[in-house]
Amino acid sequence: MLRRAADAQAALARHPRHLLLAALAAGLLAGPSSAVALAAATALVLVTVRETPLVFGTLAALLAGAAVGDARLAALDRSELAPGDVTARVTLLEHPRTRSFNTRVAAAQLRGERVLVKAPARVAWPRVVAPGIIVAIEGRLAALGPHDAHERRRGAHALLVATTIRATGARRGGLLGALDRVRDRSERALAGGLPAPQGALARGMVLGQDSALTDDVREDFRVTGLAHLVAASGANVMLLAALVLAAGAALGLGLSARLWLAIALIAAYVPLAGGGPSIQRAAVMGIAGIVAALAGRPSSRWYALLLAAAVTLAWNPRAAGDAGWQLSFAAVLAMLALVPGLRTRLAATRAPPALADALAVTAAATIGTAPLIALHFERLSLVSLPANLLAAPAVAPVMWLGTIAGALGQIAPALAAPVAALAALPLGYLTWLADAAAAPAFAEVVVPSPGAAGVLAIYAATAAALLAWRRLPRTARRATSGVLALGALGAVAALAAGHGPGHPPKDLTISFLDVGQGDATLIQHGDAAVLVDTGPPGGPVLERLRRAGVRRLDMLVATHDAADHDGATAAVLATMPVGLVLDGEEVTAGGEVRRLAAAHSVRRIASDAGQVIRAGPLQLRVLWPRREPAAPADAEPNDRATVLHVRDGDFDLLLTADAESNVLAGLHLPVVEALKVSHHGSDDPGLPGLLERLRPQVAAIEVGAHNSYGHPTPSTLAALQRAVPVVRRTDRDGTVRITVRDGRMHVSGEEGGG
Template sequence: MTACRPLERVGGLLQGLSWSRLQSAREAAAAHPRHLVLAALVAGLLSGPHQAGVAAAVAAGVTGLAANARTATLAVAALVAGMAWTAERTAALEDSVLARAAGTEVTLLVAALEAPRPRPAGGVTFRARVMDGAARGEVGVVRLRATPSSTGDDAAAQGAHRSAALVTGSVLKVSGRMEALAEWEQHQRFRGARAAIVAREWWPAAQRRAGAAGVLDAARDRSREGLSQGIAAPEAALLRGMVLGEDDAVAAATRADFRNSGLAHLLAVSGQNVMLLAMLAMALATVAGASLRTRLAFALVLVIAYVPLAGGGPSIQRAGIMGAAGLVAAVAGRLGDRWYALLLAAALTLATNPLAARDVGWQLSFAAVIGLLAAAAPATRVLVRLGLPRPIAEVSAVTSVATVATAPLLVLHFGELSTVSLPANLLAAPAVAPVMWLGMLAAGVAQLDPVLALPLSWCSGHLVAYIEWVAHVFAALPHSVVELSVGETLMPLAGATVVAGLLAGPARRYVRSLPGVRADRPGKAPRWFLAAGALATVVVAFLALKAGEAAPAIADDELVVSFLDVGQGDATLLQTRRAAILFDTGPPDGPVLERLREAGVERLDALVLTHAQADHEGAAPAVIEHLRPRMVLNGGHGWPTAVQRVLPAGAAPTGVRVVPAHSGQTVSLDGIALTTLWPPPVARPDVTRDPNETALVTHVRHGHFDLLLPADAESGVLRRLDLPRVEALKVSHHGSEDAGLPEVLTRLRPEVAAIEVGRGNSYGHPAPSTLAALRVVPQVARTDRDGTVRVRVRGGRMELER
């Protein structure tokens, strides 16, 4: 009987807490009925028509919280209206002329909506708006090569534009093929893009857009020029990134430093940028003696002007809305008004684009703001009571809370976390606001004459150099970035939440004992303490949804062969418990890094590039940068491709050894034996030949298991080789037509054949004749249909996982 008393006490405590929290929530809803209705609208916009269960739960919740029938009816109506609007708006966005034109040849006039970004395999990519034809006004992703075409009706004019830089607002005529957005471009779908235009030819069609858009383009040009006055090119590129959101000219190494140090958010226009602009405007208006309403109106007008000046893209529009909401929240004296401003910002962004909630940037923005509203002010008060000066306490609290609030999303989406983010942000914070203020003033003065901005840009340049130094120093520290799967993160976080719960009582008593803390409600915890606990609970629940996605475990004597789904390209991963070898990386900008994270790869022992074609080596620079393979066996050595040109320089800083590949080489790693069968060694490759004819053919052996990886080498090559009998085969060249394939299959006699091919590709892969020949193979898998396919080999048994 005595042993049950602790359990009875716990049960009673939990019951009391639940009832107390419910009563508090109902009191809050009764005091703020507008908040409840607006929250229901946001929930409807988020859930859409396909989440009936979620909607029913929300409806039940708002009905239970509403103080009266009228509020409950309005909240449910707002929920239904949000769902209906999302359904209608999503259907309108999906009904796209560009999307329906996939697979056709087009010639379009387009205007760049963002600064073009280089692609690893050469050329650039950017979002653009179509300016003519049936698709006028629609947005697509343009992929084009780096220089304009030398043929066309206006060939004489093209030479004058050949060296012209492409910037936001550039107008081009592009001719090429429409394709569905690739998997690695899906984030652009959430930003309004409906399809991809693969341009074979392009011509600068006009210097600038006409009308108001042209006026803004000219103003942006003057701002860009003004921000470059009197400072070195690297610092100018960073300054343009921080002020205008144009980080395309930032060096890859610098961008990596900012990412690894947790400062990457500074290189993109965010709600923080807009808030800093608004604070500057409010301060100037205060000096001028303006009233609060006038100051607020002046700040909002500047925000409205700044959004199109910075490019006007979806992320910048979101930043404007978030900044404006933050401004209203800051001016509002009551916490409820701040939450209402946040809900209003969410409703506006989701009503404009219901897909925005799937954008990582949207999620990070709102996570940061929610964290700041819940915990920044209380955390500041605690730090002040602990003896920190208020300015330092405010900066430390805001930085700490924003970092903690966004960390789970960073792990979820990117599989990594900067361990130095907090100290790096704390050291950089004193320079961020001055950089933004000076940079914005420089951009404004540049509208008169860019030269006049020189003093302001010069001062900003020194501050930017300091931030760059902070990023470099912290990124260079050992273990500055750790690779994490959601499963690895969930258990420690859940454990930390439990520990926090156990320490809640002592911590509450300690905080209550600090000077100046209210003690008139001894039975209740401080508001900030409850908010922190609620935030931790939400984080744990959110990560629990994804906990099952952790990489599968590998036994000691097991080999796992993963035919990775990277679109139209090859990427094959060999894994044991202690080794990882990747054959090819798939196309540039492809999802190979995401696939490797899903497989639990933190570092590669070897990267094998079979030949010099973009769908095989395209993502090699990114793989080398992120996964630092100990060796690269390079089958594309000597070929004049974009990847081969940058490969030595990209491998050198990471200490990667690059070895030219040819027949007769052997590599052994943790029981995996690789033997290269083709091509023969040559002093210099014949780059006039089809690179498929010199693709690396490799025999993989692990115990009694044999695998043949022929890359794109077809039967014309394979028939000349002494081929082993194998249990598994990667089908050559994405399953293209190959008349000699039946003979090859007779010699190999595989039990499993895998075709690495992209969904909806324009080549017709896999060919019907190839599929017919593969009927003799017991199990045939395709990445376009099955996604990533794995073959597990252990104890003499082979198992295919689709």
């Protein structure tokens, strides 16, 4: 142990630049966020660094980083914008993005400050909207909401909710304006020579702009671990530098001129590709390596990585909170640590060098980013490794052909079209690959979030195990490698064999549970969970809740006295803690829900129109029934069923229970993203009119297979198919889930309903 400590101290003394840069980055990271972390870093320096000059230098770098970080945050947070009505010209900083199918948002600059423009569906945008376009907006400035933490990390100061957006015909000038025009010509060059789907993918891969991708393609790339291809990153910078150096050599330029040209183009590429944390990191590392070559010194990838961390954190100390920043650095760290050993072992198997390199890099990046992906997205792709390996041969041709087409497009689009057309084949292959790899049910699995402390523990344990493994004798290494390989295969097999999620989702998730002929709708967001109805007696609701990771319900809603809606209420109350019961049974009914709530000491309130109940980020508003005047003893329970409007941020859901148009037509109904169809899809002549008012993008029918009622009826299905883009039913699709992530809905089903 003492020898290892001495070796570590000697290594620090041999690389003082690395240590000073690491201390600077640590100060930038810890200082603005935690005095405790800064104190811990100081203590670590005092314990691990022995040479007195190096101790003082390291402490100075650490404190300087903290001071710069604090000053930078103060500058970033300085704002003169005040809440209230505003009419102003703003400069768009990005292409508008769609949220929840009815709201579009875009970062913009207002009076020199970054804001997030948000426009509801009823607000029309100008025909041409792109970075650098100046538009006139009337609206209201407000504070950023809880769903806009990502924008706050990017430096946004306020939310601008637009009521009108008008074109001005103006664009920003200066260097950024010139880059805007370069980007526009590049986009037209890529779009002009390719079919629309391939053109959209080319824009994502070459320029980091995925706004034109369809939801299906975007989801396929995410599920298969290929999403990094449409977010400008290190691969883009590496391939750009390789192309520039090769083209410069072909033109007869000297090495120094080629290197300076590569530096200039990499620096210009950062804003062209959106300027995200990942591309910033890659650009700094790339330029550092080229500068080392210009100086005639050997480059150090570890030094370049530390320099990239220091530069990106000095520019924005909050960048470390961005998932893209974390994933980018984790991938590079893993590649620096693991690729040399993996490449050597693969070469020993006589694998072709290109295959060994691709497999080593892909495996290292996959291993390095897995804990962070679990933390941020609570999902892991089981097909990421083979998908990335199969995608590798097509990436460089797309990037090089797209870059050449973009360059020719600065001269004339006609010159660019033939070059862009050559990229159609690799682009089509990548689209097919993502679709095919995402198709298996096991392609992606839900995993529990390890939490920030858990991620740090995983990385620390992995580093310790790697160091210990490297000190083993060669024969012991081989045996250990076999055991680890078998363990990894067993873990992947176990995840693939698992069916359905077993942990609460991080994102807003609405699950229309497959419980047979009955209703049960689960709404989850983080730790908040609400169950609306429980399905029939003896139904599978408890198993469905277990698979959804529910261990406690904030609220249980019994919409009305009907066995196919409240039949399993007793089982739910007896099995798990419930914070509140919202009881839709009439006083004239048997009062079974009232009795059960009292027996389990659960607070109960009767549903009544106008009530608003919150559970975490979820807001539930009762639209019906009104308890005054009291219903007659012979009132139809379906007509008195509790109708709920559920809202979470920009997402709206209407849960109608068994109340049909004779009830709903008289209510004040919101425009919604999703609808639970009334009464299992029974015949309802007023449904077309309701759909015209509600305008849902998704409709779910909770119904049992081969039921004796004929649900859902042909007339209801016809009305839904005419008015609603996505219609799902639990008898055919199993449990239907809507996941709202990054402002978009993703609808999935568990096959085998019934």
